[in-house]
Amino acid sequence: MKISDFKKKQLRDGFKNVSELRQDLVSGDWMVVATGRAKRPHMFAKTGKKKFDQSIKDCPFEDPQKTGHEEPLLIYYEDSKRRKVKGIKKLVRDWSIQVIKNRFPALGPGDCSEKYKEGPYTLMDGSGFHEIIITRDHKKHLALMSLDKVEEVVHVFQERYLTLMEHRCVNYIFIFHNHGIEAGATIFHPHSQLIALPILPADVRRDLSGAKEYHEKHRKCVHCQMTEWEKEERRCIFQNEHFVVFSPFVPRVNFEIRIYPRKHQSHFEKMSEVERKYFAEALWQALFRLYKGLKDPAYNFFIHTAPCDGKNYDYYHWHAEILPKTNIWAGIELGTGVEVIMVKPEEVAKFLRNQKIG
Ligand SMILES: [Zn+2]
Ligand SMILES: [Zn+2]
Incomplete structure (x- = not known):
């Protein structure tokens, strides 16, 4: 080699x-x-509960x-x-x-x-x-x-x-x-x-190409459209002046939460100081409601933003995704990428909206 x-x-x-x-x-x-x-193949063998x-x-x-x-x-x-x-x-x-x-x-x-x-x-x-x-x-x-x-x-x-x-x-x-x-x-x-x-x-590549295709077809940002719709919907969990937190119409996992800036913005790093305060509030609201509602579940949280490779990504809209771990991915999930959703996003949003804050 x-x-x-x-x-x-x-x-x-x-x-x-x-x-x-x-x-x-x-x-x-x-x-x-x-x-x-530093993992040798044998180190993947099961050694009891982690x-x-x-x-x-x-x-x-x-x-x-x-x-x-x-x-x-x-x-x-x-x-x-x-x-x-x-x-x-x-x-x-x-x-x-x-x-x-x-x-x-x-x-x-x-x-x-x-x-x-x-x-x-x-x-x-x-x-x-x-x-x-x-x-x-x-x-x-x-x-x-x-x-x-x-x-x-x-x-x-x-x-x-x-x-x-x-x-x-x-x-x-x-x-x-x-x-x-x-x-x-x-x-x-x-x-x-x-x-x-x-x-x-x-995943980022797929997200970018989906947004680009939508933009070419409809001359609109797919995420702006979604955010505009969701802020008035039953799936909205929280919103402030600059951000909307909602349970997506098509969640990939149970209790998935997304956070979008209201204003069309491709790059996370370009967020202003004021916007940053509002984003922190939106993130905290989402995580605290999840913590309260599901009694401190495990979750992954990440940011999807436009690449920094110098190309034009004006059609993209940065956002944060929170994916709680409520079940173990098995054959169906791993082979198809589809988690069987057991609780409707509308119910998730209602449940999380109703959590007492503070
Ligand atoms: Zn947008
Ligand atoms: Zn420590």
């Missing part, structure tokens, strides 16, 4: 987390093979630098939230949020990689960035945070996005949050993640 220069350099530098991007011949979808995440270590004592994110993480890439401080200093050790103590490199990255590190061939297949080195955004409190996850804190988290998302999009070969930045073991979180301490990729992920 061919070893690219990038990989050789990574190995020479003693970097073990060499990952690869492989393209599916049929769908054209790109997939990440991150061997550095445990979630919740104790502060063993938490790797209580004091990330003490547990071997590098200096933060960005810090917000507890006392003055806009004061950030990079690389000054003694100031790390008072952190409120810090962004660190993932020690077990799915990608990276590196700027650019070339496509190459292996027989009929196309692959690339998995270069990119994988960062973790940690909030200080061990137990206060997003639904339990103050609105200010949620806004800070969103601000950090935006700041890291703006920094990473400057890299020449970063074409897509994916921001996500896993809450709960069933949603794939491996560390209890609340944290979000960000992955900067040289390719467009399959």
Whole structure:
């Protein structure tokens, strides 16, 4: 097998987390093979129920630098939230949020990689960035945070996005949050993640092409149309001046929630300071209602936004999706991508609207 220069350099530098991007011949979808995440085939064998270590004592994110993480890439401080200093050790103590490199990255590190061939297949080195955004409190996850804190988290998302999009070969930045073991979180301490990729992920590609097709056919943004309709509908859960939160007409999973800016906006990172406050409120409202209603379910939350590859995506409308884990994906879901919806979105919205806030 061919070893690219990038990989050789990574190995020479003693970097073990060499990952690869492989393209599916049929769908054209790109997939990440991150061997550095250190799993041998036998490690996938069932070893009983997975445990979630919740104790502060063993938490790797209580004091990330003490547990071997590098200096933060960005810090917000507890006392003055806009004061950030990079690389000054003694100031790390008072952190409120810090962004660190993932020690077990799915990608990276590196700027650019070339496509190459292996027989009929196309692959690339998995270069990119994988960062973790940690909030200080061990137990206060997003639904339990103050609105200010949620806004800070969103601000950090935006700041890291703006920094990473400057890299020449970063074409897509994916921001996500896993809450709960069933949603794939491996560390209890609340944290979000960000992955900067040289390719467009399959779901994003589908989302973009659907929006583009609709736009070409109807000369309208599909998401604007949907948001305009849903804000008056039974499926609306919450709305404020700038955002609408609703249970989609066609949910992919039970209790799915979407958050859309009312104004047509393709790029998440272009959100203004005022809009950011309203987005934080919309996100918190959605997560708190879910927390209350379903008694702290596991969920995945992510942002779908236009790629940062310099092309025109005016037809796209950024949004956030919250996908609670209420059942295990089995044959039907994995083979068809369809989760059998057991509760109507209209009922979901009513149930979540009726949750007492505060
Ligand atoms: Zn912790
Ligand atoms: Zn729109």
